[in-house]
Amino acid sequence: MSRIKRGDFLEKAALFRRQAEPFSLAEGYKLIILQVFSGLKRTASFDGFNLTESSSIRQCLLLLKRLNLPAKAVKYSDHVKVLFARCWEDLRLLSRLHDRIFGERRTPKDGSEYGFLLGYPRCCVERFYGGNHRGGRFGFPCEGRKRAQDGSLEVDYRLNRFSPICVVHHVPCGPDCRATIEWSDRILSLYKAYDPFLRRQAEAVLKKPVLLFGINHFLRFFDDIKKDRIFYDSVDAVNPKLFNEDEDLRVAGLLEQLGNGDQARFEKGSFSVFSGKKLLLKNTFSRQPYQLLRFV
Numbered sequence: 001m002s003r004i005k006r007g008d009f010l011e012k013a014a015l016f017r018r019q020a021e022p023f024s025l026a027e028g029y030k031l032i033i034l035q036v037f038s039g040l041k042r043t044a045s046f047d048g049f050n051l052t053e054s055s056s057i058r059q060c061l062l063l064l065k066r067l068n069l070p071a072k073a074v075k076y077s078d079h080v081k082v083l084f085a086r087c088w089e090d091l092r093l094l095s096r097l098h099d100r101i102f103g104e105r106r107t108p109k110d111g112s113e114y115g116f117l118l119g120y121p122r123c124c125v126e127r128f129y130g131g132n133h134r135g136g137r138f139g140f141p142c143e144g145r146k147r148a149q150d151g152s153l154e155v156d157y158r159l160n161r162f163s164p165i166c167v168v169h170h171v172p173c174g175p176d177c178r179a180t181i182e183w184s185d186r187i188l189s190l191y192k193a194y195d196p197f198l199r200r201q202a203e204a205v206l207k208k209p210v211l212l213f214g215i216n217h218f219l220r221f222f223d224d225i226k227k228d229r230i231f232y233d234s235v236d237a238v239n240p241k242l243f244n245e246d247e248d249l250r251v252a253g254l255l256e257q258l259g260n261g262d263q264a265r266f267e268k269g270s271f272s273v274f275s276g277k278k279l280l281l282k283n284t285f286s287r288q289p290y291q292l293l294r295f296v
């Protein structure tokens with residue numbers, strides 16, 4: 001993570017806004033590119049372009065080229081990743097580490113180097129790659145089973161890595177990680193320089209509750225929790241096809257039922273989903289681990 005002055009942010013953000021404006025790429029992608037373009041991060045990667053998104057992939061690569069940010073697309077059977085950096089040397093290093101991590105010659109040191117290069121805080125990288133990562137890929141690793149069983153956890157909104165306005169990309173080392181909160185503040189300042197309304201909008205979105213499922217899935221609710229329940233008109237889930245485990249298929253079934261409901265009620269160790277007064281689903285912790293994150 002680099003130290004950048006606020007004045008530099010304004011200049012970089014204004015330049016980025018002019019350059020990126022003609023490109024029809026979702027704002028979420030543009031914001032991550034802005035993080036690298038501004039110098040806050042040395043490198044970044046987009047992991048989940050579907051093959052059907054060829055126009056977005058093309059727009060993304062064209063925008064990176066226009067900004068003089070070296071980039072590389074990596075094609076898989078069902079998705080495309082895009083890696084990019086501030087200079088060719090960093091891109092080569094990122095690409096080499098990426099291939100080792102997702103290949104068979106991975107060492108724990110590769111993981112840490114990869115995390116540092118992506119700009120993640122040291123404490124979080126060491127926790128994630130240090131063999132101490134007991135939580136899922138989306139959860140808070142230092143949360144013990146006891147607290148998870150309660151099913152609900154209140155967390156600083158700046159640690160929300162599930163928001164559609166992406167601020168934090170990495171798994172924070174815990175629900176009180178100061179480094180991630182400071183990092184989030186810096187990103188939010190950059191977003192404010194890019195668009196004066198964006199910071200406020202991002203804060204509102206970051207405060208929406210999120211339900212974690214198993215190790216690979218999360219749902220974003222688009223409403224607030226009132227007492228023990230959330231009334232929602234839509235939920236947003238990560239694409240289960242990105243993962244290939246049996247558990248993911250079971251979770252996909254649950255997600256579909258949640259999508260059919262309009263309210264979820266949370267109790268100790270379980271939650272129920274309703275459509276109006278009709279009970280659609282009761283899920284207990286013993287059947288399927290979950291955790292409700294309330295961002296404050």
Ligand SMILES: [Zn+2]
Pocket residue numbers: 121122123124125172173174177178179180
């Ligand atoms: Zn940390």
